[in-house]
Amino acid sequence: MSASALGELILAVHEAAGQSGGPSARRWRYGNVVGISTPRVRDLALATVHVKHLVEGRPIAAITVAAHRKVAVDVVFVLDEFQAAAQFHCATTGSEQVLEQETHWAEYLATKTSAALTATDIAASLSRGCPSATDSTAG
Template identity: 65%
Template structure:
């Protein structure tokens, strides 16, 4: 049985734009200084990840999102490990939810989990550096046999 985890970074709704920018910066897409490279075992991220839009219709069929999804992206590493990031709002809170994007082998799933954890950590650090209060959580998104 494989557990697939979902991670979430939550901020006050007025900081939604900061949250979106922080996720892009965590993925190395900001055009600024290169972030510390993602590492999993002996695999090191040596090239910039690719960020592409993810249709909200796809989000609805692929993931269970409790809040109102307003935008989504997929962040893919050069080795194919991908994380779907869904931006959602619910009243006074906005969040970025990070889901492993492909149902592959345990090794690929472990790499995607590591990549999601890296994105969450870097996003939270970026927001904290600008004075935005964040809350980070992790939950089980699904289980597969």
């Protein structure tokens, strides 16, 4: 997406997470985990992003979106002179079950963000990365 659409991208991610009056995440469900409340969104320091994730591009902002207890996704916003992008990364390297739930949560957020952008006629390019619990690197 165009670098000038960075603001819309950030708002779309917050809307997808159920913030800013967006659709409730109550519809998110994975196995016996159901998003029964609005996800918690908190800032994530860029220094932490560089330690936790392999990020393509220059990160300019990041947040963590927690859906349910330990199920969380780090969303990293990257920008260059031409494009803005959101990268969705699993926030933990816990058990395989938690990783599966986080992968599903990342896919849910990416899909809802893309739909919110498409509704405003902005072409979306989003990525997500969640390794298996046996992988040695996060991202």
